[in-house]
Amino acid sequence: MEMIVVGIAEGKTAARGQALVSYALGSCVGVCLYESRLKIAGMAHVILPDQNCSRNRENEYKFAGEGTRRLIQEMYRLGGEKRYMTAKIAGGARMFRFAEMGWDIGKNNVERVKRVLEEEGIRLVGEDTGKDYGRTITFFAENGVLEVNTVRHAPLRL
Amino acid sequence: MQMGNFDDLDEELRDILSELGNIGTGNAVTSLAEMMGHSFEIKAPKLRFVKYQDIFQSMGIRDELQAGILVDVLGELRGMFLFLMDESFSRAVLEQMLEETAEDLTELTEMQVSLLRELGNIICGSYLRALSCLTGLETDVAVPDLCIDMAGAIMGVPLARHLKVSDNILMIENEFHMGNQSFVGRILFWPEADTLSAVVERLKG
Numbered sequence: 175m176e177m178i179v180v181g182i183a184e185g186k187t188a189a190r191g192q193a194l195v196s197y198a199l200g201s202c203v204g205v206c207l208y209e210s211r212l213k214i215a216g217m218a219h220v221i222l223p224d225q226n227c228s229r230n231r232e233n234e235y236k237f238a239g240e241g242t243r244r245l246i247q248e249m250y251r252l253g254g255e256k257r258y259m260t261a262k263i264a265g266g267a268r269m270f271r272f273a274e275m276g277w278d279i280g281k282n283n284v285e286r287v288k289r290v291l292e293e294e295g296i297r298l299v300g301e302d303t304g305k306d307y308g309r310t311i312t313f314f315a316e317n318g319v320l321e322v323n324t325v326r327h328a329p330l331r332l
Numbered sequence: 333m334q335m336g337n338f339d340d341l342d343e344e345l346r347d348i349l350s351e352l353g354n355i356g357t358g359n360a361v362t363s364l365a366e367m368m369g370h371s372f373e374i375k376a377p378k379l380r381f382v383k384y385q386d387i388f389q390s391m392g393i394r395d396e397l398q399a400g401i402l403v404d405v406l407g408e409l410r411g412m413f414l415f416l417m418d419e420s421f422s423r424a425v426l427e428q429m430l431e432e433t434a435e436d437l438t439e440l441t442e443m444q445v446s447l448l449r450e451l452g453n454i455i456c457g458s459y460l461r462a463l464s465c466l467t468g469l470e471t472d473v474a475v476p477d478l479c480i481d482m483a484g485a486i487m488g489v490p491l492a493r494h495l496k497v498s499d500n501i502l503m504i505e506n507e508f509h510m511g512n513q514s515f516v517g518r519i520l521f522w523p524e525a526d527t528l529s530a531v532v533e534r535l536k537g
Contacts, residue, residue, distance in 0.1 A: 198395040198484025308485025
């Protein structure tokens with residue numbers, strides 16, 4: 175199995191025999207799209223809710239809203255069709271209890287991703303978000319399974 | 333000098349910041365050594381100035397378990413302060429100070445948690461006192477917050493906050509070790525841009 179690492183503020187796609195992996199998502203969100211007919215997978219590792227949160231707006235994959243939209247476009251570009259496409263998301267935790275200064279960025283990220291999925295008509299079929307721990311995620315192009323690993327809990331398969 | 337984006341960082345400023353990191357860490361580690369009755373070795377400071385995408389790779393961290401204590405620094409000298417300890421270091425600290433073994437860092441008692449938080453508070457306090465003394469800028473710290481989890485997930489919090497302002501990350505990093513064992517603790521200070529201007533003004537004269 176070929177593993178493709180999706181770093182922070184990156185978006186990548188994978189085909190059969192490949193898996194996408196994002197390490198240590200805290201308040202970041204891993205957006206995963208799957209096209210079941212072509213068996214292609216896409217993953218974006220987004221950090222901030224939307225472009226209004228940042229002075230530098232260059233990279234769409236930095237943002238939950240714009241990054242999710244961009245990833246959907248990438249899936250279409252590869253021949254994916256909406257009716258075969260589903261989404262799974264993980265991350266968006268609140269890592270620190272006090273020090274986030276009233277800005278629950280993880281929650282905002284998750285909400286933003288969900289809103290775009292809804293607007294674009296992509297079904298959300300799996301989710302492990304929020305709470306207070308980090309997640310490493312692996313998404314398999316073969317079957318669209320999303321594996322979530324943490325330091326505290328048993329691995330989860332979505 | 334245009335510093336809003338941290339784009340322009342000249343040699344002289346680099347030297348000043350490294351030196352501040354050194355003095356801050358020296359002071360912090362002295363406090364830690366007194367608390368623990370143990371001496372530490374301090375490595376030369378690293379002034380990291382990287383694009384946000386490269387931060388984890390350049391620090392060599394991913395999803396390994398670490399303890400991080402994050403403190404907001406307020407006042408004339410502003411920024412975020414993060415004290416990051418690897419698993420063995422955290423465990424050694426707890427054993428040394430409480431004389432009890434912490435097998436699993438993810439299952440600490442209230443007592444152990446508050447000890448680690450207090451440790452972060454003391455380290456941050458002495459680091460900043462040194463900087464404050466040197467620059468004449470006043471600082472104040474918020475309540476320290478502890479997170480024991482994947483290093484990358486801990487770092488993501490100050491990173492996300494910093495990204496609101498700039499894609500370039502300026503971080504003063506000091507690493508230290510305990511005895512001949514390779515326990516690694518890191519002190520990271522992420523100064524805000526206007527704080528930098530103030531520091532330069534004071535120190536360049």
